[in-house]
Amino acid sequence: MPLTSQTQNKGSCRRAFLIALVTAAVIFLPFIIWDKGYFFFYGDFNVQQIPFYKLAHEAVRSGDLFWNWYTDLGANFIGSYSFYLLGSPFFWLTLPFPTSFVPHLMGPLLILKHACAAFTGTLYLKRFVKERDYAVFGGLLYAFSGFAVYNVFFNHFHEAIVFFPLLLVGLEELIVHNRRGVFALAVAINAFVNYWFFIGEVVFVVLYFIIRALSPDWRMNLRRFFWTAFESVLGLLLSMALFLPAVLAIMGNPRTGADELLSGWNLWLYWHQQLYPAIVSSAFFPPDLPSRPNLFPDRGAKWASLSAWLPFVSMTGVIAYVRSKRDWLRRILLVCAVIALVPGLNSIFILFNNSYYARWYYMPILLMALATVLALENRSVDLDKGFRWTLLFTAVVTAILGLTPTLQSDGGVKIGLAKYPERFAATAGIAMLGLLALWLIIRRWRNTRVFMRIMTAALCFVCVSYSITFIATGKTHSDKPDFLRDTALAGRYELELPDDGTFARTDIYHGMDNLGMFWHLPNIQTFHSIVPVSIMEFYPKVGVKRDVSSKPETEYYQLRPLLSVRWLFIKTDDPEQEPMPGWEPRSVQLGYNLYENEYFIPMGFTYDYYITVRDLEEVPEEDRAAVLLHALVLKDEAAARHGDILEYMPKEYYGGLDEEDYYADCLARRETAGYEFTTDNRGFTSRIDLPRENLVFYSVPYDSGWSATVNGQPAQIEKAALGFMAVRAPAGDNVIRFTYTTPGLYAGVLLTLGAALLLVIYLLLWKRYGRTPDDPPRPPLREMTDELAGGEPAAEWEETGAEPPEGGGAPGGGEAGPGASGIDDADGTREGDADGPPEPPPASWFDETPDSGEETQ
Known part of the structure; x- marks a missing residue:
């Protein structure tokens, strides 16, 4: 094949990063300007992500790393916040800034996260394509997928999206190029960043390893299997400084108990009839809002992160590739489809919990992006097959949801099944218009040099359009920006409580979730999923529900003095100003009446x-x-x-x-x-x-x-x-x-230090004694380090001074290195190995003779 593997893929990650950075900035900057320097969304983003970042930032800067007094009734700080942010390098970037400025950073950090996801996605994808533009296109698909945009709501999910591709990069480097240590470091990074997502990533990587090992280009043997297992364990040990205390913190949590496990028929059939079409349709339509499902409003999975949509191209490339090829990529995509449709298999990624979540979808989405760019680049793949089926499914579902009549309780008839018809029109319109634009671009420019530039521009336009629509729609359900800015955030610095040196907790009646955390007050009203197990045990035994939040009702007024609650805030316009006995008004602040508990009991008391x-x-x-x-x-x-x-x-x-x-x-x-x-x-x-x-x-x-x-x-x-x-x-x-003392912290740090020493010894020994004559050739490490540094990678023969191989091809004979496809066809050959130009595809909807004045590839 032509000499493209190293030269035409150079700078692809840097290019993807910059394009994604600009695209994300176009998406988020208008909202940052609208919110006067902040980025507010709605729901969990406003009441968890912002105050959690602010609280953790202040705790770390003050050295308060062990027990946190502002999380529920008190919490293991490392255990409670390792899931949300403690392992995230994006959080640590905020530390040089003052705590009061941290809320201003939420929007810029989201921009950076999208750009980094495009970078790491491209880093994986580029090893399978011949030209840079296709790898960049795939990286952008991954970074702005429906899953990524949906999870702006759950800000900390983006860390998993950013770092997951490194696992597959490390695995490919280890097996294909025998490059040691990269996979171990990738395992360590992912386990350290978020232990809960790492559990699902382990499941997926094992699946990837098994299916990939059956493909000829991996040439799996027992020795490679052993070293893969060794680096897996070594990488996990490297993460133990945070992984061990985080896991110990949730041991015994009722939400992880046996009574929360999937069982019986629920292992095989979903319990909501709308969930099946919702799962399938999530790959063909832009995402619904979390907590407000629209296309299938009664699917019973409001916060499940159910979206697998690739913007602009939808399932066109995936279906075309699956129908045209018989290789490991096809097999893993089909297996993932089966897993998504079987509850027991889907729940493997969350340790068989009986709650429905699709929070593992970002992993197959990366491979869907790979299938898409390979279908676009490889002219032997008939895109027409994918386009027709994608258009047909999208149109049929649009017609069903938009035109089905429903009899109303008042005897009237409603046309359409969507809960919010105008939002459905926008969602369906973006999906259908994107497909129309795809058809026009492929038909008009497929055989020109500017094809991928136009495709990338169109993709960015669709990403901006649907992301802005999604975010703007979500903001209609938000607390007012003025309240968030002037009361929730500024209130911390304006409240004046009597300071007599007595520790006391507060209560906020009918207040916004985590308002006490915004105000930096020890508070019994808390929306936080990971708190000490003893809190999860205590509240249910006294009649108070405790799942993801602590909100003891006022009928349990005896709990307030037991928990040393001294202050009560009630909005001045709330008609109920005496919800509990024994409280006296003291002042009015920030639009709230402040009451003091006349029967307050200080911390530390006795019984008879x-x-x-x-x-x-x-x-x-x-x-x-x-x-x-x-x-x-x-x-x-x-x-x-x-x-x-x-x-x-x-x-x-x-x-x-x-x-x-x-x-x-x-x-x-x-x-x-x-x-x-x-x-x-x-x-x-x-x-x-x-x-x-x-x-x-x-x-x-x-x-x-x-x-x-x-x-x-x-x-x-x-x-x-x-x-x-x-x-x-x-x-x-x-x-x-x-x-x-945080349980497991010191033991975890010792394990991490020991593993780091073992890694150094392992790499030194391998460098000196490990290489064998039958090891596959590998491109220079400079290929990846130059990407990270923003430079241009050199071809292998440029790095070593060797002559290029005769006949072109990837360095080392094209052994699935960066630029080689690594995708085996049914007959065992790989695309591009044959001499001469590729065979043209059959006639399709996309066929058109290019204008005489345009160059063809």
Whole structure:
């Protein structure tokens, strides 16, 4: 084949990065300008991504890396935020900036993430195509896919999109070119960046490895299998500094328990009839909004990241390639399609959880982009086959959703099945018009030199159009930008609470999710998925639902003093200003009435009586909050240890507690409460004067990372009141110290350091002794390092001084190196190996003789 493998692919990653950077800037800058320097979206982006970045930024800069007091009732900082941002290099880029400026960076970081995804996608794709423009086109398809744009809502999902291609690059480098260490580093990066997505990536890479190993160009043997397994384990060990504490933090979480696993018929059939057409259609239409599905509104998967659409080209190239080829790429795409349609297989990527998620789709999307660019570049692939089926399916689904009549409850008839008809019109219009533009461009310019330039320009235009439509539609469901900017963000610096040195939590009635986190206040109203297991255990046992958020209803008003809640915010225009007894108004700030709890109990207090957990379980759920103020709840073992200082309370003394009992219990608990409670970067110190030896209770979530001393002596921590902590202290003045050490952190760091040393030894030994005569030739490492540095890679013979191989071809005889297709046809040959020009495709809709004045390829 022509000499294109190294020379015509040079600079492709840098080119993809720059085009994606400009395209993403065109998408996001208008919204940043509209929001006066910020980028606001709606839902989780506004109330999780922005405050999480701000909170974590401040915590890291202040060295508060262990226990965080502003996440729910308190949380393991590393465990709670490693899923969202701690492993992300994009988060660490914010550290040089002041905390108040971090919200301004959310939009620019999204622009950068799209550009980086195009870079890494192209880095993988370019090894299979002959010319740079096709690799760039595929990288842009990947970076601006429906999945990527959908997950602007979940800002931290983009890290997985950016770094996943490195896994496949590393695997190809190891197997094809015998280049050691790249795959191990790719494994380490992905495991470190996001442990949860890494679990799904492991499943996909194993699938990729198996199918790819059956193709002739990999020439798999036992030795290569062994070194692949070795580098996999080595890469995981390299990530342990963050991976180990992150995984330990979710062990025991009810959301990962056996009762949350998929089983029975749900393993084989989806439970919503609309989910099947929604899954298939997600590859043919731009994405619906998270939480507001439109094309199939009753599919039961509102936040599932269900989108596999390739902008502009849709499924044209994928279908054409699958119908024309018989190779490993076809096989893996078909296997992925089957996996997507079988619930039990789909759930493998989330450890068989019974919730439906399609959050692994970015992985097959990369291979869909590969199939698309190969179909465009390879003239033996009949694009007409793909285009006809794509157009037919898109048109049929559009007609069904747009024209089906539905009888309404009032006797009228509604035309169309979409929940939001005007949004459906925009979605269908973008899909259909994109296909029309594709048909016109291929028909008019396929045989010209400017073909891929026009295709790339059209792709960027479609990406901008549908992304702006998607984001603008989502913003219609957002809190008002003025509120987010002037109240949520600026309120942190304008609130004035009495500062008497007393630690206290707040409550916000009917407030925006995580508003307390925006204001940097310890707060019981929290929207956060990963909190200590003890919180997840505590709330359900007192009648409060706890799945992805903590929102104790006001009917459980007894929980407020138990949790040391002192301040309550209620909007001034809220008609309900007295939702709970015992609160007095203090001031009006930021449009909220501020109330103080007259029965506030400071952190660290005692009881006179105890009951066991089994006793409490006999009490109706709605009455348990009152009992928790009346008597200390202990496990049987703890009750036996401390029965000498606490009196057991019979059931008749805590049944039917009323409001008067509530007031009396609050006053009794406050009477012996500690006189000082201070927090710091490693835990808290409490001072308390006890009239007698007793257990001192703290409403701090129980966690294995805590250790305690009483007056300098080690003390045993008891799990009390279902999910909190207590320690035994003698009569008199006591200094009680609780210190938190993230479980698994030090062990993880040691494992990472040991693995790094092992990696260095491994690479040195391989460089000296590892190469064997039968190893396949490999292009120079400069090919990738020059891309990263923005330079132009050299051909292998330019790097080594050798002569180019006769007859052209990829360096080393075209062994699936960058520029070689690496795609085997049914007869075992690879596209482009034969001499002479490729055979022209059969006549199709796209055929047209080019104008005489235009050059052809």
